[in-house]
Amino acid sequence: MPRAMPGEGVAAPAAGRSGLMLAMLVVAYTLNFVDRQVIGILAGPIKQELALSDTQLGLMGGVAFALFYSVLGLPAAVLADRHGRARVITGALALWSACTALCAAASGFWGLFLARVGVGVGEAGGVAPSFALVADLVPPARRARALAIFAFGSPIGSALGILLGGYIATRFDWRVTFVVLGLAGLVFAPVFARLVREPPATATRVAAPPIATVWRALRTNGSFWLLSLGAASTSLVGYGLLFWLPSFFARSFALSLWTTSLVYGAIVLVGGISGLWAGGWLADRLALRSRRAYALVPAAALSLAAPLYALGLLSRSLPLTIALFLVPNALGLMWYGPVTAAVQGLVPAPARATASAVFLLVLNLLGIGGGALFFGALSDALAGRLGQESLRYAILAGLSFYVIAAGLFVAASRRLERDWHE
Numbered sequence: 001m002p003r004a005m006p007g008e009g010v011a012a013p014a015a016g017r018s019g020l021m022l023a024m025l026v027v028a029y030t031l032n033f034v035d036r037q038v039i040g041i042l043a044g045p046i047k048q049e050l051a052l053s054d055t056q057l058g059l060m061g062g063v064a065f066a067l068f069y070s071v072l073g074l075p076a077a078v079l080a081d082r083h084g085r086a087r088v089i090t091g092a093l094a095l096w097s098a099c100t101a102l103c104a105a106a107s108g109f110w111g112l113f114l115a116r117v118g119v120g121v122g123e124a125g126g127v128a129p130s131f132a133l134v135a136d137l138v139p140p141a142r143r144a145r146a147l148a149i150f151a152f153g154s155p156i157g158s159a160l161g162i163l164l165g166g167y168i169a170t171r172f173d174w175r176v177t178f179v180v181l182g183l184a185g186l187v188f189a190p191v192f193a194r195l196v197r198e199p200p201a202t203a204t205r206v207a208a209p210p211i212a213t214v215w216r217a218l219r220t221n222g223s224f225w226l227l228s229l230g231a232a233s234t235s236l237v238g239y240g241l242l243f244w245l246p247s248f249f250a251r252s253f254a255l256s257l258w259t260t261s262l263v264y265g266a267i268v269l270v271g272g273i274s275g276l277w278a279g280g281w282l283a284d285r286l287a288l289r290s291r292r293a294y295a296l297v298p299a300a301a302l303s304l305a306a307p308l309y310a311l312g313l314l315s316r317s318l319p320l321t322i323a324l325f326l327v328p329n330a331l332g333l334m335w336y337g338p339v340t341a342a343v344q345g346l347v348p349a350p351a352r353a354t355a356s357a358v359f360l361l362v363l364n365l366l367g368i369g370g371g372a373l374f375f376g377a378l379s380d381a382l383a384g385r386l387g388q389e390s391l392r393y394a395i396l397a398g399l400s401f402y403v404i405a406a407g408l409f410v411a412a413s414r415r416l417e418r419d420w421h422e
Helices: 015-041 043-050 054-083 085-105 109-123 127-137 140-150 153-171 174-195 211-219 222-253 257-287 293-314 318-331 336-345 349-398 400-413
Strands: none
Touching: 015 043, 015 085, 015 109, 015 127, 015 140, 015 153, 015 174, 015 222, 015 257, 043 054, 043 109, 043 174, 043 222, 054 085, 054 109, 054 127, 054 349, 085 109, 085 127, 085 174, 127 140, 127 336, 127 349, 140 257, 140 336, 153 174, 153 257, 211 349, 222 257, 222 293, 222 318, 222 336, 222 349, 222 400, 257 293, 257 318, 257 336, 293 318, 293 336, 293 349, 293 400, 336 349, 349 400
């Protein structure tokens, strides 16, 4: 990456203020994942009422969200780099929350599909600016841990989506669930706007480089593309599992909606937080000796996650399956802090949101867009021979992408030192 981009210095706010802002970002990211993932636990009742196939559920849970989320993330990030990251995040939060509430009005596949598109449009402005804002708040030596803490919103939000979705749908119905969760985000948006401010040096974004300048620099940065493709392959499995494992527990173990919520919510919460923290802490520690750790820690974790998940999927014992899923759930998220920290280190400060949006474009088009659809379409294809067990083997086949991701991260580790900007 060229080192001549202007405006690279960033003055972080005081520690107490930074902590408050990071906490607000975690809450916003939690709501992001609540609204994003709740549809997985609601897939059963939605499928029954609207008469949908697994392929349609996969399109709705993946492509409907991912297409606009990924593509619009880039212009939203450019806007954030130039005019303020906190402001863009606030508007995005209000929009995705309103569209979540609108999901309750759907009367068929296309109505729900379009509402989920709206959620994706809103969430497009949330994540890349948040990455950049976190990077502005903390020094490089603690950045993987800070981004891992920010990413706690993923397992917390996913678990809350699963638990609240299951509870509200059991007590009322799935439509009420969307209304309640959407309103929660709309109430939080003005609180976020009041408490989250730009760090002093980022209050104006006139020094942000044009997107063409950022693109030219990224185009020849091999580490960036290997990390992006590795993260995309990992996310294809991760998002596929988040969407389909509730259905797997219901179909293969005949669990009720509420029992499925408790079982899978606990796996996501405990495994997710422990894995995110372990990945960020270990990468920051090992990176003091070599920045290659930002890629090698994820590679090692995924190499262990794939066989453990396979053992859990092949088990016919519910307690054993739960135990076997817990550890690989943690391992499967250890990539997040190290890889997102590395992306921030590969570009200068004014370009971070834009570079993060390019990273997320690759990650989400393949990961969110492909994961739910891949598992759903393969499950439909196998249903004629395997019946209710088709989903078990569709997920098993998808674990091969963890192996691909591990190989891409190893390849990235060989280039990180020479591609590093900071």
